[in-house]
Amino acid sequence: MSMDKNKELSTTQTPPPKKTGLLKQLFGNRNELDIYTEEQVQSPWRTVLRTFRSNKVSMSALIVFLIIVLIVFIGPLIRPVDLGYAEVTQVNLGPSREYMAVPDELLKDLNKMENGRSFGVGINNSGKVFIWGDTRITNRVNIRNVPDDLPPLVDIAVGDDHVLGLTKDGSLVAWGNDRQRQSRIPWELEDVEVVQIDANYQTSGILDAQGNTYLFGNVKNMDYVEFHEWQGKIKKIALSVDALVGLTNEGKIVYFGRQTNSYSRVPEGTFTDIAAASKAFAAVRDDGEIVVWGNLSYRGEGRVPEHESPAVQVEGGRYHFTARLEDGSVIAWGENTYKQSDVPAALNGKNVTYLSSNYYQNYAITDNNELVSWGLKGYLLGSDDLGRDIFIRLLNGGRMTITIGAVAVLIATFIGIVIGGLSGYFGGTLDLVLQRFSEVVASLPFLPFAMILNVIIGNTLSPSQRVYLMMVVLGLLSWTGLQRLVRAQVFSVREQEFVVAAKAMGIREGNIVFRHIIPNVISVIIVSTTLSFASSMLTESSLSFLGFGVQPPIPTWGNMLFGSNNSVVIQTFWWRWVFTSIILSITVISVNLIGDGLRDAIDPKSQER
Amino acid sequence: MLKYVFKRILYMIFVFSVMSILLFILYNGIQGDPARAEIEPMKMKLEPAQYEQLYRETRARMGLDDPLVTRYTRWLGKTIRLDFGQSIRYQRPVIDVVKPPLQFTIKINIFAVIIGLAITIPLGIFTAVKKNSIFDKSVQVFTIIGYSIPVFITALLFMYFFAVRWRLLPLNGMETPNFKGTAAELRADQIRHLILPLIVMTVTSLASITRYVRAAMMEALSMDYIKTARAKGLKEKAVIFSHAWRNALLPVITLIIGWIMSIFSGAFIIESMFNLNGMGKLYIDSLYAKDFNVVLAVQLFYVLIALIGNLLVDLSYGVVDPRVRVNE
Numbered sequence: 001m002s003m004d005k006n007k008e009l010s011t012t013q014t015p016p017p018k019k020t021g022l023l024k025q026l027f028g029n030r031n032e033l034d035i036y037t038e039e040q041v042q043s044p045w046r047t048v049l050r051t052f053r054s055n056k057v058s059m060s061a062l063i064v065f066l067i068i069v070l071i072v073f074i075g076p077l078i079r080p081v082d083l084g085y086a087e088v089t090q091v092n093l094g095p096s097r098e099y100m101a102v103p104d105e106l107l108k109d110l111n112k113m114e115n116g117r118s119f120g121v122g123i124n125n126s127g128k129v130f131i132w133g134d135t136r137i138t139n140r141v142n143i144r145n146v147p148d149d150l151p152p153l154v155d156i157a158v159g160d161d162h163v164l165g166l167t168k169d170g171s172l173v174a175w176g177n178d179r180q181r182q183s184r185i186p187w188e189l190e191d192v193e194v195v196q197i198d199a200n201y202q203t204s205g206i207l208d209a210q211g212n213t214y215l216f217g218n219v220k221n222m223d224y225v226e227f228h229e230w231q232g233k234i235k236k237i238a239l240s241v242d243a244l245v246g247l248t249n250e251g252k253i254v255y256f257g258r259q260t261n262s263y264s265r266v267p268e269g270t271f272t273d274i275a276a277a278s279k280a281f282a283a284v285r286d287d288g289e290i291v292v293w294g295n296l297s298y299r300g301e302g303r304v305p306e307h308e309s310p311a312v313q314v315e316g317g318r319y320h321f322t323a324r325l326e327d328g329s330v331i332a333w334g335e336n337t338y339k340q341s342d343v344p345a346a347l348n349g350k351n352v353t354y355l356s357s358n359y360y361q362n363y364a365i366t367d368n369n370e371l372v373s374w375g376l377k378g379y380l381l382g383s384d385d386l387g388r389d390i391f392i393r394l395l396n397g398g399r400m401t402i403t404i405g406a407v408a409v410l411i412a413t414f415i416g417i418v419i420g421g422l423s424g425y426f427g428g429t430l431d432l433v434l435q436r437f438s439e440v441v442a443s444l445p446f447l448p449f450a451m452i453l454n455v456i457i458g459n460t461l462s463p464s465q466r467v468y469l470m471m472v473v474l475g476l477l478s479w480t481g482l483q484r485l486v487r488a489q490v491f492s493v494r495e496q497e498f499v500v501a502a503k504a505m506g507i508r509e510g511n512i513v514f515r516h517i518i519p520n521v522i523s524v525i526i527v528s529t530t531l532s533f534a535s536s537m538l539t540e541s542s543l544s545f546l547g548f549g550v551q552p553p554i555p556t557w558g559n560m561l562f563g564s565n566n567s568v569v570i571q572t573f574w575w576r577w578v579f580t581s582i583i584l585s586i587t588v589i590s591v592n593l594i595g596d597g598l599r600d601a602i603d604p605k606s607q608e609r
Numbered sequence: 610m611l612k613y614v615f616k617r618i619l620y621m622i623f624v625f626s627v628m629s630i631l632l633f634i635l636y637n638g639i640q641g642d643p644a645r646a647e648i649e650p651m652k653m654k655l656e657p658a659q660y661e662q663l664y665r666e667t668r669a670r671m672g673l674d675d676p677l678v679t680r681y682t683r684w685l686g687k688t689i690r691l692d693f694g695q696s697i698r699y700q701r702p703v704i705d706v707v708k709p710p711l712q713f714t715i716k717i718n719i720f721a722v723i724i725g726l727a728i729t730i731p732l733g734i735f736t737a738v739k740k741n742s743i744f745d746k747s748v749q750v751f752t753i754i755g756y757s758i759p760v761f762i763t764a765l766l767f768m769y770f771f772a773v774r775w776r777l778l779p780l781n782g783m784e785t786p787n788f789k790g791t792a793a794e795l796r797a798d799q800i801r802h803l804i805l806p807l808i809v810m811t812v813t814s815l816a817s818i819t820r821y822v823r824a825a826m827m828e829a830l831s832m833d834y835i836k837t838a839r840a841k842g843l844k845e846k847a848v849i850f851s852h853a854w855r856n857a858l859l860p861v862i863t864l865i866i867g868w869i870m871s872i873f874s875g876a877f878i879i880e881s882m883f884n885l886n887g888m889g890k891l892y893i894d895s896l897y898a899k900d901f902n903v904v905l906a907v908q909l910f911y912v913l914i915a916l917i918g919n920l921l922v923d924l925s926y927g928v929v930d931p932r933v934r935v936n937e
Contacts, residue, residue, distance in 0.1 A: 440627050443919055445911035447877055448892060452908060455896050456638060538759050542878060545761050546893060564765060565882045567780050571773045581762040589757040596753070 048523070051601035058597020061590035068587050072398030081396040082337070083553040089117040089160050089201060089318065089359065090387030092573045096134040096378040100361050106130040107371055114158040115358040116176075118378065119143050121163050127152020129165070134378065137161045137177045139572065147175050158358060159199030159217075170194050170209065182217030189214060198239040200276065205239040207246075213237055213256060215244055223257035230254040238276040238316070240294065245281050247274050253283055267291040275316040277301055277334065282321045284311045290323055299335035307331050315357035317375070322357040330355060330364055340375035347372050382575030385563070394580060397555035401584070404471050404556070405537035411475025412536075413482060413529050420486025421513045425494055431487075442480040446539070450477060451548040463551045470549055474536055482528045489521035523602040530595035534588050541584060557584040610927060617923045621916050628912050629688070633681050636905050644668045693906040698898045703906045707891070711910070714880075714887040717803065718872050721810040726865065729815055733822025734857075737830060738849055740823075748819065755816025760878045764809045768882075771805055778805045781884040806883040810876070814868065821864050822857070829857040859929050863922045870918030873911065 053059055099118055106113065106122045113122030119133030121143070129150060135143035143163060150173060155166035162176030162183040170193035174183035180202040189206060192214070196207040203217035211234045215224050222242050234246035234254075243263040244256040251270035255263050263281070269291075273284040280294030280301040288310015296302035299319045309325040320334025320341040328351030332341040340360045347364055350372075354365040360376035381390040423434040453473050458466045493499065494517060502512045518525075541558030543549030550556045557580055564570065564577040644667040652660055668674055672683060687693075693703035736745040772780040779785065784799045829835070830853050838848045877889035884890070888907055895903040 436623075439919075440624050443624060443912070443915045444628070445908075445915050448908055448911050451893075451896060452635065452904065456635060534757065538757075541759055542761065545759070546878065546881060548893075548896070558759075561761065561765075565761070565768065565781070567768075567773050570765060570769050574769075577762075577765055581765065585754075585758045585762060588759070589754055592753055592757045 048598075048601045052597055055597045055600060058593050058600075061593035061597070064586065065590040065594060068398065068583070068590070069402060072395055072402060075395035076399050079392045079395060081392055081555060085337070085386075085388055087318075087387035090383050091385055092576070093118050093379055093383040093387075094134055094136065094573075095380060095382045095575050097380065099133045099376060099378040100363070100373040101132050102363065102371060102373065103130050103132060107365075107369065110354065110365065111154070112156055113356055113363055114156060115356075115361040115363075116143065116158040116163070117160045117359055119158075120361065121156055121158050123153045123156050123165075127154060127168070129153060129156070141177050143176050145175065147173055155197055157197040157199040157204070159204065160201040160359075162199060162204070164197045164199050164204050166194055166197050172197070172206070174204065180218035184216070186214070186216050189216075196237060198237055198276075200239045201241045201278065203239060203241075205237050205244050207234055207237045211235065211249065213244060213246060215239075223259050223261070223263075225256055225258050228254075228256050230256075236274060238274040238281060240276040240281060240316075241278045243276075243281075243294075245274060245276065247271060247283075251286065262293065262295050265293055267293060273312070273314050275314040275321065277316040277321060278318050280316075280321075282314045282316060282323075284314050284323070288312070288326065290314060290321075292321065300341075301334045303333050305331050305333055313355055315355055315362075317357045317362065318359045320357070322355060322362055324352055324355040324364075328352050328367070332357075332362065338376035342374065344372055344374045381579045382573075384560070384576055385573075390560075390575065390579060393555040393560055394557070394583060397557045397560050397580075398583065398587070400467065400550065400554065400556045401537055401540060401558065402587070404467065404474070404540045404550070405533050407471040408474035408478065408536045408540070409529055409533045411472065412479040412532060413525065415475070415479040416482030417486055417514075417518060417525065419479070420483040421490055421518055423483070424487035424490030425509070425513045425517065435487075438480045438483050441477065444477065446477055447542070450474070450539070450543055451546070454543070454548045458551075463554050467550050467554060470540060470543070474539060478532060478536065478539075482525065482532065485524055485528055486518075486521060489524050490517050493517055493520055527595055527599045527602060530591060530598055534591040534595065537584075537588055537591070557587075613927050614924060617920055621920050625912065625916055628916075629685060629909070630681065632905060632908060632912070633684060636901065637677075637680075644671050644673055647671075688909065694902045696895075696900055696903050698895065698900040698903070703902050706903055707888075707906050707910070710886055710888045710891045713885070714873065714876060714889070717807065717810070717885070717887065718869070718876065720803075720807055721814070721872060722869050724807065724811045725814050725818065725868075728811070729818040730822055730861075732815075733819045734826050734849065734854060736819070737823045737826035740827060752816040752820050755813070756820070760809070760813045761882060763813050764879060764882050767805060767809050767812075771808075778802075780805075781882070783884070783886055803885075806879050806885060809883075810872070810879055813879075814872065818864070818868060822861055825857040825860045825864075826853060828860075829853040832856070859926075862925050862929060866918055866921045866925060870914050873914050 096118065099115070100120065102113065102120060102122065106124055109124040109126065111123045111125045111127075113120060113130075115121075115133075119131065119135040122130045122132075124130070129146060131144050131146070137143065141161070143161075150165070151167045153165040153173070154168050157164040159176070159182060162174060162178070164183070165173040167173065172185050172189060172194055174185055176183050178184055182199070182202050182204050192206070192212075193209040194206055195209050198205040198207075203215065203219065203222065206214040206216075208214070211232045213228075213231065213234055215222065215226075222244070224244055230246060230248060233248045233250075235249050236247040238245050238247075240263075245263065245266070246254050246256060248254060251272065253266040253271055253274065255266050257264060267283065267285075270286045271283045271291075272286055275282050277294075280292055280296055282290055282292045282301075282304075284290055290304045290307075290311050292302045292304060294301070297319070301319060301321060304321075304323075307323075307325055309327040309329065311323045311325050311331075313324040315322045315324075317334070317340055320332060320336070322330060322332040322341070322343075324330055330343050330347055330352050332343050334341050336342060338360045340357075340362060347366070350366040350370075352364045353367050354363075356363045357375075362373060362375050364372045366372065379389050379391065381394065384390055384393065419434050419438065423431045423438075450473050454466070454469065458469055461469060490513070498520075499512060499516060502516050507516070540549055541556065541561075544556045544558030545561050547559070547562055550559055552559055552562070560580045561577055569576055644664060648660070648663055648667050651663065655663065672680060675683075691704050693707075695701070696703050696706045699706050732748065736748050739745050768780060771778045779802050781802075783802055784795065785802075788795055788798055790798070830849075832853075835848060835853055838852045839845075843852075873888070876887060877893065879885070880887040880889035881893050888910065892904065892907045895901075895907070
């Protein structure tokens with residue numbers, strides 16, 4: 001009744017338009033109008049808006065929610081998720097952006113620097129070791145824990161999680177992870193004078209002064225013949241994840257394996273440099289051409305870009321290569337997930353004198369001793385158990401969670417309005433039947449029923465179809481509360497004058513319900529929809545958390561937490577659950593606060609209580 | 610009143626039969642061919658013709674070729690006699706498989722309900738009486754946060770602090786594996802394992818119940834009879850407890866019954882996270898293992914719980930609010 005009175009008043013007195021600043025527009029300006037003038041000039045909807053705006057908590061919640069929505073809807077356009085991506089070397093890495101934070105002191109007198117999976121190691125010309133990045137390998141192993149009394153080093157090689165060092169007198173040191181004995185130097189190497197070292201995922205390769213190669217670490221994985229005909233004639237070695245290739249004194253490439261495979265098809269010719277990625281090798285021929293062979297994948301290790309100037313040096317990362325050309329420029333090709341094969345514009349026209357590429361990082365030093373690095377800086381929010389960037393999954397998962405929640409609520413609202421409206425307006429038998437039906441649905445135990453539906457129907461569907469199934473199941477099971485509300489509201493207004501007037505004018509009954517009555521009860525619907533949007537998101541994430549909702553690899557905030565309830569993840573890999581939990585909680589809290597604020601704004605009585 | 614009870618029970622039977630038809634159809638949709646499954650071991654020993662003959666006989670014996678209605682009535686008859694068939698995973702009758710988790714779930718839920726009520730009701734009353742005080746406002750903030758945070762995140766937080774960080778309580782499980790000690794020590798060990806899930810269960814249900822109790826209490830406190838009582842010079846205690854609380858109790862009772870019923874199905878996440886051998890975990894494990902006889906039994910249990918809950922709510926309305934009886 002009071003709303004109608006307001007309406008009449010607002011038509012008789014036109015409110016003077018007030019110009020206010022944006023902040024006041026958003027947060028309301030209570031002091032300008034005293035309560036009586038406000039009552040007189042406001043239409044009900046403007047009062048609602050004004051009350052809502054003056055509620056600072058709800059307004060902040062609305063802003064927070066809108067920011068989250070913007071981020072998770074725009075973010076995936078910039079950083080789309082690669083659903084099939086998995087990377088064994090990048091598993092469970094903590095939040096860090098320091099992977100390429102090379103200390104300035106090293107750059108003054110650089111000898112060599114290399115990167116491991118998440119850290120970098122460098123030596124200067126006086127043999128001092130510098131370490132940067134995320135160096136924690138396991139609870140007990142940390143790359144920063146260098147061996148005591150470490151002598152000055154002349155060369156280093158960095159594997160996935162271990163470091164080899166070469167001293168001035170040709171002896172070896174090693175530290176880091178030792179699970180596969182990759183940093184335990186075998187006794188037969190004690191008396192050998194080492195000239196070159198190389199390290200890769202779980203393995204270490206050695207070249208001695210006589211031109212013999214040695215291999216230790218996880219060698220069972222590798223096709224390597226210790227007594228090879230070319231032993232004793234090697235001047236450089238390159239180690240991939242599962243193969244060792246040598247460059248002979250004459251510049252010929254030899255494969256140190258028994259099998260005939262893609263590695264053994266070594267290119268013919270005379271070569272000056274070789275390098276290894278994880279599954280492929282690249283070599284520089286004496287005419288400056290770059291030849292690539294091995295298991296060349298879709299990632300593009302084999303697609304060497306056109307280059308006019310001859311190459312002088314080639315370097316291998318995890319799935320990409322870089323090469324330094326004679327004119328001082330750099331080319332890069334291969335996998336580009338973290339922009340590791342996009343040579344930065346800062347190098348254009350510069351003369352690069354030093355180039356180093358490992359894993360996802362590249363370092364180039366120009367002739368005026370300026371460092372340019374590109375590739376993976378680190379993971380803002382860490383990486384998960386398959387080596388995927390949690391930040392990107394959080395963006396994409398948020399879009400999925402919010403979309404599922406919203407669509408489910410739309411479905412539920414539609415059904416609720418139709419059934420509640422019809423049931424409330426017509427009453428009688430239709431009402432009886434619809435109400436019994438609604439009660440049957442309402443007494444279905446929600447979670448178990450959603451789970452069994454997902455199992456039975458979902459088994460035949462693809463993961464992306466299961467997303468739609470999720471929306472429909474949630475929508476179909478959660479309309480009963482709204483239906484009851486709408487019905488009660490329709491009951492209360494259907495005898496009012498405007499309905500009688502509409503009837504007298506001969507408007508069709510369907511139109512009376514949906515064009516005349518429903519708009520009058522829309523406020524209740526809006527509040528209920530907002531609150532059930534929050535609970536829809538909660539239900540979706542609970543189901544996905546239990547493994548019965550959206551299936552991985554499609555991320556949602558719920559299934560990103562799947563498998564976090566063991567002590568190792570809870571404590572050691574805390575970033576796998578903390579960030580997702582925080583953002584999900586904030587989103588749901590802000591939606592609930594918005595709903596509460598709307599209710600208070602629409603029904604001022606609830607505030608007085 | 611009797612007529613009202615009778616009507617509600619009749620209605621409950623109606624809903625249950627609708628539900629059982631729904632479940633039966635669903636259940637028929639998922640199961641493979643039980644006859645084929647039963648005679649599968651004989652396939653190697655028999656000639657193809659003999660095998661086909663046996664298959665047809667088995668189908669006839671199992672009644673798989675009967676019309677849907679006949680099969681439904683037979684299934685319903687069995688179900689009412691609590692015969693749910695064999696569990697594929699445990700190779701035991703379903704009813705034996707379901708019994709221990711059922712007892713456990715009921716036990717832990719009774720604890721959770723008692724603790725929950727002991728906290729929420731005084732808290733709700735107090736915040737309603739001292740409304741808009743700092744204490745009330747902070748409780749309001751906590752309850753909004755409380756009912757917005759998903760159960761599994763609350764559980765993860767509690768696990769992090771109590772089990773991992775401070776190592777006060779065991780992380781999960783029903784008892785320490787290979788526990789050696791006297792029966793009393795074993796009992797104590799089992800209780801230690803239950804503390805954390807109980808805390809989480811209580812904490813997660815605190816928020817919404819407190820809000821409801823507070824709302825109901827405020828509604829009651831705003832009535833004219835409270836003013837009258839105060840005007841009469843009654844002590845504030847008497848006003849709150851015998852005038853306001855009595856009247857606030859009506860909506861609260863229905864709410865509490867609904868809540869108790871919902872914990873049964875809400876215990877899913879907690880049971881599976883804490884690895885507790887209750888109905889929720891049994892349901893999830895059976896769904897994973899595709900042990901659909903067990904799934905169906907548990908599902909029926911949940912339906913029954915929901916229906917009994919609805920019935921109790923309706924009856925409590927009738928008991929505490931005379932108007933309902935008159936109207937219906």
